Amino acid sequence: MxxxxxxxxxxxxxxxxxxxxxxxxxxxxxxxxxxxxxPFGPKAVPCVNTDVGKALTSKSVQLDVVNGGHTRGLAGDVAKALTGKGFTVTDTGNTDERVKQTVIVGVAKDSPEVKLVAAFFPRSTVRADATRVDHSVTVMVGENYRGFNTKAPTSLAVSGPVCLPSPSPTPTPSGSGSATPAS
Missing domain, CATH: 1.20.5 (Single alpha-helices involved in coiled-coils or other helix-helix interfaces)
Structure with missing residues (x-):
């Protein structure tokens, strides 16, 4: 070169x-x-259309209970009461959001899982959160907690499948063919 x-x-x-x-x-x-x-953390898995028969029962509903007040152990007490009625409580803890009365948070105010949970909390407020594509429900208890309605029904009549949180990280139809991923 x-x-x-x-x-x-x-x-x-x-x-x-x-x-x-x-x-x-x-x-x-x-x-x-x-x-x-x-975004931090896992992405929400969309709900799964589940054939629950003619009624949605508390055994099919998963929820979180958080304490938005200053009463120590309130979320745990409420979680025990809900578990006693058949609900699956996936998490308990505190929230930074301060609430006075009980607030039920779900994908829509008229979702069957939200209605079923709200029946257990007299004079609660229901808040819709359209970002909950997994149809999860959160119960926020606060300073003016009005108690737990032990006489509330543990089932709610439905017509057709109900969209519920996926039991696994990846929604897959069950072996019986009773669940299908939501579209």
């Missing part, structure tokens, strides 16, 4: 190297920003 060819190679190689390094830095920044701004 002649000296003039080496000179031209150096003139061309330097800008190409700089462009490649700049591209690597930009891609690293983009990937880092995307990772930093991505």
């Amino acid at each position: 002649t000296q003039s060819a080496r000179h031209y190679l150096k003139l061309v190689a330097t800008p190409i190297t700089m462009i490649l390094l700049l591209a690597i830095i930009v891609m690293g920044f983009w990937y880092g920003w995307k990772s930093l701004t991505a």
Whole structure:
């Protein structure tokens, strides 16, 4: 290779190297920003249409109970009462949101799982949260907790399948063919 060819190679190689390094830095920044701004935690799995027969029972409903007040152990006490009525309580704890009275949070106010849970809490407020694609229910108990209605029904008449949280991280139809992923 002649000296003039080496000179031209150096003139061309330097800008190409700089462009490649700049591209690597930009891609690293983009990937880092995307990772930093991505939602934290697992993504919600959509609900599964489940054939519950003619009635949705408390045994088919999963919920969380959180304490939005200052009464120590209230969420645990309410969770025990709900479990005693057949509900599956998946988590208990505290919430930073302060509530005065009991608030039931579900995908829609008229969802069967929300109606069934709300019947156990007199004078509670029902809050719709359309982002709950898994149809999960949260009971938030607060300072003015009005008690637990032990005489509330543990089933609710329904017509057709009910969309309920998936029992597994990936919704799959059960072996009996009674559940199908929601569309």
